[in-house]
Structure formats: structure tokens, C-alpha cells
Amino acid sequence: xxMKKAAAFEQTKWAIxxxxxxxxxxxxxxxxxxxxxxFKTFDASIFxxxxxxxxxxxxxxxxxxxxxxxxxKRDRHLKSRDFFDVKKFKQITFTSSTIVKADKGxxxxxxxxxxxxxxxxxxxxxxxxxxxxxxxxxxERAGFSVTGNIKxxxxxxxxxxxxxxxxxxxxxxxxxxxxxxxTKIGQKxxxxxLD
Numbered sequence: 001x002x003m004k005k006a007a008a009f010e011q012t013k014w015a016i017x018x019x020x021x022x023x024x025x026x027x028x029x030x031x032x033x034x035x036x037x038x039f040k041t042f043d044a045s046i047f048x049x050x051x052x053x054x055x056x057x058x059x060x061x062x063x064x065x066x067x068x069x070x071x072x073k074r075d076r077h078l079k080s081r082d083f084f085d086v087k088k089f090k091q092i093t094f095t096s097s098t099i100v101k102a103d104k105g106x107x108x109x110x111x112x113x114x115x116x117x118x119x120x121x122x123x124x125x126x127x128x129x130x131x132x133x134x135x136x137x138x139x140e141r142a143g144f145s146v147t148g149n150i151k152x153x154x155x156x157x158x159x160x161x162x163x164x165x166x167x168x169x170x171x172x173x174x175x176x177x178x179x180x181x182x183t184k185i186g187q188k189x190x191x192x193x194l195d
Contacts, residue, residue, distance in 0.1 A: 013186040014046040014142065020181040023062060027152075028171035037069035037078075039092075046182060051132060053142065058096035058112065064089060082159040085117065092116045094123075102129070110146070116155040123150055125176065140184040148176040 023042050026034040041063035049055040065086040067078050079086045093115045100109035108127040113120050130143030151172050152158075160170055 010050045010187055010189055012048045012050060012184060014048065014182040015185045016042070016044050016046070017141070017181045017183050018042070020179075022179045024177045024179075026175045026177065027173070034175075035069055035074075037067055039063065040066035040068055042066075051142075053129060053144075054099050054101065054108070056096060056099060056110075058094065058110075060094040062092040064092050064116075083157055089117050097122070099127070114150070114155075117157065119155045121150075121154055124148060142182045142184075144178075144180045144182075146176070146178040146180060150174050150176065 021042075022038055024036060024038045026036045029035045039062045042061065044058060044060040046059075047057045064084045065079060067075055067084065067086075069075055069078065078084055081088075094112050096110060096112040098109075098111040100111075102108050106128060108129065110125045110127045111122060112125070114123045125146050125148040128145040128147075130145065132140060132142045135141055152174050153172050
């Protein structure tokens with residue numbers, strides 16, 4: 001009878017530090033300048049094997065109603081049925097699937113499913129790992145910069161208007177820009193049987 005081998009893995013749980021993290025975006029306005037915005041409320045369930053973030057399992061949720069572009073009237077419009085329809089679709093979510101090994105510049109490709117307006121698409125994000133260190137209070141922290149580009153029309157966000165010159169008011173392409181700082185909140189040993 002063949003015996004199965006057992007291997008032990010340390011599963012590490014991380015939490016986003018909201019005071020030192022930002023989920024932001026920018027879109028072209030009138031095709032000549034950018035408008036920037038952030039979501040104020042978000043959280044995630046994040047697990048890694050040991051401290052290897054290439055093994056990350058990420059489930060992120062964002063409260064769509066907390067969108068903030070610095071203009072109350074514009075934010076009200078973004079929350080309406082013309083855009084995010086936050087009364088019907090309260091959350092934006094991202095669930096990771098694959099992380100590709102870093103290139104020479106230290107950039108990783110993070111693939112996962114982004115869901116908005118009840119529509120899900122697989123997207124690629126670029127992740128720059130900032131490192132791991134202990135803060136002055138003994139907490140282990142890790143930092144990342146996350147960027148990417150999506151087309152809002154893929155999620156049904158198609159509202160637009162034309163200018164007097166015939167141009168579009170808002171671009172279809174949205175640039176994602178996030179700064180994420182994580183704090184280690186736990187670690188446990190998992191036993192896995194290998195054939």
C-alpha cells in the first residue's frame with residue numbers, strides 16, 4: 001500500500017490598512033484632462049503561503065456608494081443609474097486567480113475577476129511589490145502599487161455626452177491606480193497530503 005506524503009505549509013492572513021491604502025482611478029474629461037477619484041470604503045480577505053505573495057488569494061470588495069471625485073454634484077451623478085446605480089449594485093468585487101512571476105522590473109501580472117453592475121470580466125492588473133518590514137509597533141507590513149486599464153463600457157457603464165465640437169465628455173478607458181499596505185494578522189500551519 002502506497003503511503004501519502006504530508007507537507008506542512010504556513011498560511012498567512014493579511015488585512016488592508018485603510019489609513020495607508022487608496023483605491024483610485026482616473027478618466028479623461030473632455031479628452032484633454034483627467035478627473036481622479038477614489039473609493040473611501042473597501043476591505044479584503046487576503047491569504048498567502050508563508051510570505052510568498054505569488055501565492056496570494058485575494059477577495060476584495062468596494063462600497064460603490066463611497067465614490068469620491070471631490071465634487072458633490074459629480075459624485076451624485078456617478079452614484080445614479082447613469083453610472084454605478086449604487087442602490088441596486090452596492091459592491092464592486094475583485095477575486096484573484098493567477099499571479100505571474102515578476103519581470104526584470106519587479107512587476108507582477110495579477111489576473112482576476114472584476115465584477116461591477118452585476119457583470120464579471122477577467123482583468124489583468126500590474127503589481128509592484130514594495131517589500132515587507134516590521135513597523136515601530138512590531139507589526140509585519142507589506143506594500144504594493146497596483147495599476148491597470150479597463151474599458152468601462154465592458155461593464156455597461158456607457159453614459160456619455162458630446163461637446164459642441166463633437167467630442168466625447170468622458171473617455172471609455174479608465175486607469176486604475178491603487179496603493180495598498182497590508183498588516184499580517186495571523187498565521188497557521190496547514191497539512192497537505194501529496195501523492
